[in-house]
Amino acid sequence: MAFFKRKLFKKVPKHEVLQDLPASAEPWRSYNDLNDGWKENYYLTLLSKIGEKTTKVLNKPDVSSDTVNIMLLGYVQSGKSSTINSFYSILDKEICKRAKSGESTTSFTQKYTSYKLEDKLDKIVLYDIMGIELGPNQGVLVKDIQGCIVGDIKHDYKFNPCAEHKSTSDKDLERKEIHCVMYCVDAESVDEDVIPGFETKMQDIESELRVASQDRIVLVTKIDAVCPETKADITQIFQSTKVKTVVEKAASVFRVPVNQVFPIKNYTNEMETDGNKNIPLLLALKKAVDFGTDYLRQRLDEKHRVYKGDKQESTS
Template sequence: MATSKQKLFKNPFASLRSKKKEPIEPVEPWRVYKELTGEHGWQKEYYKTLLTRIKNNTTSVLKKEDVGSETINIMMLGYVQSGKSSTINSIFCILDNRISKRAKSGDSEDSFTQTYDSFRGEKQLDDIILYDVMGVEAVKHQGILTEDIKMCMKGDVEESYQFDPRSQKRIDGKVFGKEIHCVMYCVDAESIFQEIIEPVKKKMQEIESELKLNPQDRIVLVTKIDTICDETKKDIRRIFHSKKVQNAVEMAARVFKVSLNQVHPIKNYTDEVEIDEYKNIPLLLGLSKAVDFGTDYLRNMADKAKRKSQQKEQQTEI
């Protein structure tokens, strides 16, 4: 009891007798966005600029007749509690300008997502559909299977498809037309320093090996950065100055074997009760890159189809 009382009634003035800390020298950002630097950087309204850019990008590509899609389809993929469903919710928080919850999320050890769910954006993001799938799990016969992911990528899975890791039954040859154009992996900042627990890491790398065979590209979102950096937790604007966040991004790039510019650190809305415009910015920077990759994929496929058509015409003329 004596020990407990000593802790409970700790002298509040003790810190005043401690040695004064030296001021921290400003640290150069490890990632530079021109509009977030300088005297006018990190303006609260900047997230609206990002929303407008995403809208303009999607509209300019989707309006082309040879693209063959009315939306940009992005699949969220990650292990249990990596923050993929929370990311979907956070994007809608930005659109609604309040805390909202569209996708099921929580702290369960098993995946909250059991079915293939889609969430179409609104307002500036109305041309984007986010697809949530069952989480990757370490235990055999639990969590999404690689075969399910491949079917989702091709558009062979209908809305509300029930994932069942124990079942061998699979949909074959039935295309529903919602091909995935980009994948957003989610990994939380704390786990990435442990390189994720080994069985999950092995599964994720198996999935990544399969996805590399597909023409669609992918980005990695490092979530929960506030759990590894107190400085960033206090002020999200320090995100690109934090060495700890930089280390997490570099580790994620190594684990998923992608370029550093394909890894984006974010802070989802999980315990907040109000919107913070500054937190919107990293989220939209990550989404913006996924949209870029999605539109690039559609343009590449359209060009490929055009060349194929031209070759066929030339052969017919001969």
């Protein structure tokens, strides 16, 4: 367990962590396309749906972006980089490592980094930032998170835990506003007692997001670590009472509705990709894209209302 994680969460005795619970007879989360059983190639349908959604919205006249921009946010070892690598692995149909990941007590990500997806997802850009930490002069600052969300911080900016990014009036800066935020947290940590310091930091971040109005989802990574049934068979993920418990706890910690929390298993030790493992990952990405495109349409509607108001004033 990383040093930061020990500081972030109070470790509870193993016998208290996720007692063996029976699998639910009915899925605790239902998707129409999965009700009659999982089909390994269903992930291809999800890829098409996500691609069609982004193209449809981004092709609208006057839309404010040519990509859907999603930012991943989490503490050290929460699985941000592994999530990015997993999306590339799905697209390439082989295990990829585009983003640095591994065991570390400090954030691998030091710079504001963008990852443009490919093929049917080529209109989606994932943004990775320095991890959240609780120690003094450690981790990304809340004001820098806000700066990334509104597009004030440029690609490749190196974060400084001791000093906020200075706003710039550079007219040449290509502002890339974030349209949806993905929080990442690992399943084992969710089941531990979160100390007040982390909840306070999350409240600060959430207050910034509410002001900015971008929506967010929560990815609960490493779900196989808390559920042997899901580890053995990923298709049991929405049947598992253990997974349901973790999802509900994550919703409470991050203060989001349960249907905005997604349990996933990233590609970490696998040698090959698996169609069924792709499905939870793409269900999460689809929701992030839904929220991101909703935000873009909302901005477009606001733009049209302002234009109509100005036009009425000029003719009155």
